[in-house]
Amino acid sequence: MAGDEEANGKDAAMNDTNHSTASSTKKKSKAKPQQLATVGETLSFVWECGSKVRFLLIFGSFAAMLNGLVYPILAYLFSSAFADISSAENEGLKQVRELAYTFMLVGTYALICATIQGWCFEIVAYYGSQAFRLQWFRALLRQDPAYFDVRDIGGLAAQIGPNAGKFRRGVGRKMGEGIQFFTTGVGGLAYAFFSSWRVALVILAIIPFVAIAAMATVFYNQSKGKRAAASYKTAGSVAYSTVSAIRTVLSLNAIPSMVERYQEATSEAYELATQVLIKIGFANGSMLGTFLLLYAALTLYGSALLYRDVE
Structure with a gap:
């Protein structure tokens, strides 16, 4: 009787263990995917590099904003310069000379701002990527031995370099261009509403189609890179x-079987990278088509407004 009770107790314990294991497996399978890092978490690698890198980040952001004002300045110069040249009678060459000198100054201003922007953000990206590599390596060393039994160490080691390169490109050139183009967009909208609010509203009505096509292009390009x-x-x-x-x-x-496995993995990457080429081409064509639609609406409606004002 005692042996039967002990056996029943062991069976019950095994059932409880199996039930808990199954429930934990279900919980793991139902776990939400890991969220992407926020902007603050991404910039924390740069912010921890010291006051020098922080100063370069702030100074480079200021230079990027100044660089973003180049296109609104050029729009103002083009609109005012042609009006001055058309109104000038005997001093047309003088107006052209002044316009040429003005464009030279704007070009020098843009060159200085772009140089400072690229220099600062490249230095910041270098130090940030180094901190990213070190913290990743330290995080791997902090794990217990059981972690390396269930993880693919070769895959983790192969991902450190590409991810650090992505971090460097994102924090470096991409971040500087993001600040620059954001400033260009805000400044362009401000000048557009200042010049002709009616034309600006027509352009804003077409901008969502351009944005959707651009987002589709970016999405397909990024998904292709991730799967590859x-x-x-x-x-x-x-x-x-x-x-x-x-x-x-x-x-x-x-050796033949390992070579075959390697060829299968690389051929899979090739197929995943080429499957979305038709979608990428369609998205690129849609984006260019929306640009043409934007230019056509701007030309036709602007000409109609000019004709109405002259009449």
């Missing part, structure tokens, strides 16, 4: 496991 990176991660894992266990591979004469 995941496939190349598998290929890197195969290469790492082969090189790290080369003696075992040679002793088992498994």
